[in-house]
Amino acid sequence: MEGNAIFQVENVTKSYGGIHALNHVSAIFGEGLTAIIGDNGAGKSTFMKILSGVTKPDDGKFFLKGQPVHITSPVEARRLGIESLYQDLALADTLNVYANMFLGRELVRRIAGVPLLDERRMARLAAETLEQVRINIPSVHTMVRNLSGGQRQAVALARAIHFNASVLLLDEPTAALGPKETDSFNRIIMGLVQGGKTVIMVTHNIPQMMDMANRVIIMRAGNIVAEVRPQDVTQEDVMAFMVGSRTLITD
């Protein structure tokens, strides 16, 4: 565990028919980057969907900064300060950068009592956030479909961090990026981690996580089989936990 517990889950369970996607999973997330790794079908994505409110668990408790919370929907998760960056980015291609950043949380100003979109303010604030995390987008008025893969990722990330989330959930965020864009993305993530954010990232890239993560959670068949600090293990150890040739170690 790095630092204090920011986000805690207890006994989270989810079944689809007779299949246990998650089996009484408990974890504590502190400040810093926690990587969740595991083979296909290990339950990583289900776990992330439950944390982000997209999927409802059959059972389980959630605590944010020590307080019990109910994550019943993505909106509720965001209200609690838990932001998600989805694998498919969930961007609306025909909207511009700032419209995407504020989608669902548009700023309005009342004219004769009628709430109308405050385009100028949204554009300015979006540009400020992009500046803050050093993301270079040609213009916040650019339609998202005209951006490169890395820039689109950056917009999705900027949306997640604009609202000052304390917990950031990233599901395979660099899966569709080239090496250079992945490096740039990772630099931004590390900047956020250094700024005190709690970042939880699902990834297949074990070498990368061994460099970046403060803690690695390894899942297999709907269970957490190990929680380790990267400096305490080798990549081979992690692989062994993933495939089941070694079991249960915790830090």
Add this chain to the structure above:
Amino acid sequence: MVRLKDLRPTATLAESKFSLLQSPYFISNIRILGILVLLVIGFGVLAPGFISVASLQSILVSTALFLLLALGETFVIISGGIDLSIGSMLAMSGMVSGVFMSRYYNNGSGTTIALLGLIIALVVGLIGGMLNGVVIAKLRLNPLIVTLGTMGIFEGIAELISNGLPISNFPPFLFVLGNGGWGIPWLLWFTIAAVLFYGLLLAKTRFGRYIYAYGASKDAVVRAGVNTTIHATWLYGLAGLAAGLAGYLSAAHFETASPVAGSQYLLIAVAAAVIGGTTLQGGEGTIWGTVIGALIISVLQNGFVMIGLASFWQLVAVGVMVIVAVFFNELQRRTRIASAGRTADYKAQRKPFGRAG
């Protein structure tokens, strides 16, 4: 950690300033406006009486009814759907309202009855449209199939309540609304008000923003926390509302309510939206574009009459315009995808998104 208030304006911040030119639809709307102006000038040269107050007013009046349908259709198409029932909705709203007005009108100008008739037409249209929306969103059915079904249902209701016959015993005040005016015909005042209402709703409100977003990515809207069932219900409800108004104004203008009143308007309404730049893939379009698209169709229809061409040429011309508009939309989309791919590759090699790098 950098604080927002410590930031100084930079190139990106300067770019954040808002102007009309930054609208992605500005250029395309100017382009179709240019086509409209060229058509008006062309017909003006070929038929000297074409550019006159009477002729232009006639064009505007003939545009009004199908433009009202096109407003709602534009909403639906931008959201990635289609509504085939708006023509029948026009007929049903006009008939229900017409039956009410003809039954309860006794004598005098019938102002109250006529205004109650308006409310009834609007409510019938709204409820019919909301029914479409609920079925599409709640049962997750294809809008094309659902509205094809309700097209028949609404037309059937319109026929049933009148035994298939037109109704025309209306209060005189209705005729004033349909054919009188204050400077310009009342019919146009209603249409202008509807254009402003729908235009504002689409371009300047959260509701309108979600219409675009839904057309571009349903997942994005769902994950943004928007209740898509409620949104779709109101979206199709508003298409029905516009059809309800069109049904009422049709009865007022033609002094009769007919169960087949809207049958010829459906395809023209879709054509107006498409010519105006609304793409059938969803996520793109404007009310202003649809207004220009509707005017282009009316100018073609009226212009052909004035230069003495047979009426079927109007249908041919509108058909060609729709195909050309769809072709250009598709061409733009393909070009954009191709160039975005190249640009993305180039930018990724040259400079990823990180300014620090």
